[in-house]
Amino acid sequence: MTRYFRLAVAATISTLTFAACSTGNDAPSPAKAGDSTGKCVIGMTQINQTATFFTQMNEGAQEAADAAGCDLQIANANNDSAKQNSDIENFVSQKVTALIVVAIDVNGVLPAVKQATSQGIRIVAIDAELDKGAIDTFVGVDNEAAGAEAGQWVVDQGLADGASYGVVDARSSFIQNQREDSFRKVIDAAGATFTQAVDGANVQEKAATAAQNLVTAQPDLSFVYTTGEPASVGAVAALDPNGTTKVIGWDLTAEVIAGIDSGLVTAIVQQDPRQEGVEAVNELAAILKGQEPAGFIDVPITIVTAENVDPFRKIFE
Numbered sequence: 001m002t003r004y005f006r007l008a009v010a011a012t013i014s015t016l017t018f019a020a021c022s023t024g025n026d027a028p029s030p031a032k033a034g035d036s037t038g039k040c041v042i043g044m045t046q047i048n049q050t051a052t053f054f055t056q057m058n059e060g061a062q063e064a065a066d067a068a069g070c071d072l073q074i075a076n077a078n079n080d081s082a083k084q085n086s087d088i089e090n091f092v093s094q095k096v097t098a099l100i101v102v103a104i105d106v107n108g109v110l111p112a113v114k115q116a117t118s119q120g121i122r123i124v125a126i127d128a129e130l131d132k133g134a135i136d137t138f139v140g141v142d143n144e145a146a147g148a149e150a151g152q153w154v155v156d157q158g159l160a161d162g163a164s165y166g167v168v169d170a171r172s173s174f175i176q177n178q179r180e181d182s183f184r185k186v187i188d189a190a191g192a193t194f195t196q197a198v199d200g201a202n203v204q205e206k207a208a209t210a211a212q213n214l215v216t217a218q219p220d221l222s223f224v225y226t227t228g229e230p231a232s233v234g235a236v237a238a239l240d241p242n243g244t245t246k247v248i249g250w251d252l253t254a255e256v257i258a259g260i261d262s263g264l265v266t267a268i269v270q271q272d273p274r275q276e277g278v279e280a281v282n283e284l285a286a287i288l289k290g291q292e293p294a295g296f297i298d299v300p301i302t303i304v305t306a307e308n309v310d311p312f313r314k315i316f317e
Contacts, residue, residue, distance in 0.1 A: 040070035040288055042281060043091035044100040045084050049076045050204070051229045052253050052316070053273045054102070057126065060277030061100065068285040070098075079202055081105045081172075088112035092119055098284040101135070103128040106174045110134055122287045124280045127273075128175045136293035139280045141271050146301050147179035150269050151186030153303050154248060159266070161191035163222035166214045168231040168249075170202035176227035179250060179269075183225060195221065200231040207234025221245045223266065232256050232268065239264055252304060254316040260309050268304045270312065275299050 044061060046054055058074055065072035073096070077084035081104045089112055091099055099121050103109045106128050113134045116123060123135040130138070154160050167184070170176045184194055198214045200207025207230045215221060215238065224239070226232040226249030233255050235247045241262040250269045259265035279297050287293055304312060 040068065040098070040285065041096045042070050042072050042098045042100060042284055043088075043094075043096040044072060044074045044102070045087045045091070046074055046076055046102050047084075047104050047202075048079050051202075051251075053229045053251050053271070056315075057102070057273040057277040060274035061281050062277075064278040064281035064285075068281060070281065070285060072281070077104060079104065079172075081108045084109060085112040088116060092116045092121065095119075096121060098122045098124075098288060100280050100284070101125045101130065103130060103174075104172065106130055122284055122293075124283050126276050126280050128173075132295075136287055137280075137283050137295055137297060139276050139283065139297045140299055141301055142298070143175040143178040144182045146269060147182035148186050149301070150179075150248070150250075150267070150303065151183040153267060154183075154187050154192075155190040159223070159248075160187040163187075163192045164195055164218075164220065165192055165223050165225055166195050166218060166221050167197040167225045167227065168200045168207055168211045168214065168235055169197050169227045170207075170231065171199045173202055173228065176202070176231075176250075179227045180225070192222075200226075200228075200234055202228060202230050204230040204233050204237075207231045208237045209234075211235040211238040215239060215243075215245055219243075219245070223248050225249055229253060232265075236264060252309075252312055252316060257309060257313060257316055260304070260306055263306075266305065270302045270304045272299050 042065060048054055062072055075087035077087060084104055092115055099116050101113060110131060113130060117134055124137045124139055125135050127140045167180055169180050188194060195218055198210035200210045211234050223246040224235050226235050226247060229251035232249040232251055233253050236255050236259040239245055241264040247265045248267050252268055252270050256265055256268055276299050283294060
């Protein structure tokens with residue numbers, strides 16, 4: 001078990017101080033964009049501004065941008081792939097010097113990303129890896145490997161053999177599909193029985209309804225696997241803490257930590273979104289100064305349980 005609990009306490013404590021960031025739904029302001037003065041201007045297209053995971057990523061990016069002397073503009077796609085493409089096109093027309101992409105649809109976003117690349121804009125992708133020929137560097141987790149690691153943790157704890165489980169996922173999310181597929185492959189091979197997956201659409205309210213429908217139809221599930229923050233929060237809201245069905249999934253929040261405390265949540269794969277934001281901006285700043293792109297910057301996961309949750313509490317107060 002120990003090898004899975006790779007806590008980076010110093011990195012965790014550093015997340016306690018956040019800088020302000022843009023959180024509006026509007027496209028970036030043309031008045032602030034452009035590089036005619038040689039200023040570093042970074043556009044960031046974000047999936048949504050409601051999930052804590054994404055707001056922490058924004059905060060880390062803003063903090064790093066301030067330190068680097070860059071102007072960071074954040075456009076909220078609000079879970080809409082078409083709007084995300086439009087936001088990227090707007091950044092291109094405004095001649096930003098660099099771009100951070102947190103993709104909803106890794107294939108659908110490529111035409112806009114390639115347009116940006118053709119204009120000399122340097123690009124880093126966070127969380128969802130894009131075609132290597134279209135970007136300079138990917139910052140984040142190997143989601144397929146992390147899903148398999150979470151599955152192996154379940155196996156090692158003796159929780160897979162004979163277990164039945166359902167999944168609350170987000171069908172439109174490429175990376176959440178990766179997390180689901182690799183997790184299921186490992187635990188199914190160890191004797192677990194998959195019953196059903198329901199789509200939470202990466203929206204907390206929809207995920208709660210989907211989770212409630214899942215456990216109402218199948219009240220004897222051993223656990224529900226959740227592939228992202230909205231699904232995890234939704235499942236915690238929907239399930240009875242005193243019931244036998246537990247939650248194993250991705251991304252901490254205050255609600256999920258309360259679920260760990262109540263015994264409802266068994267384990268959560270925790271990323272470090274703030275550090276992902278910091279690394280992305282630092283990488284772009286380095287590239288703009290002439291350094292070679294890193295290609296991939298790995299930000300490790302931690303599997304959080306009741307045994308090691310305490311260092312994370314202050315982050316989500």
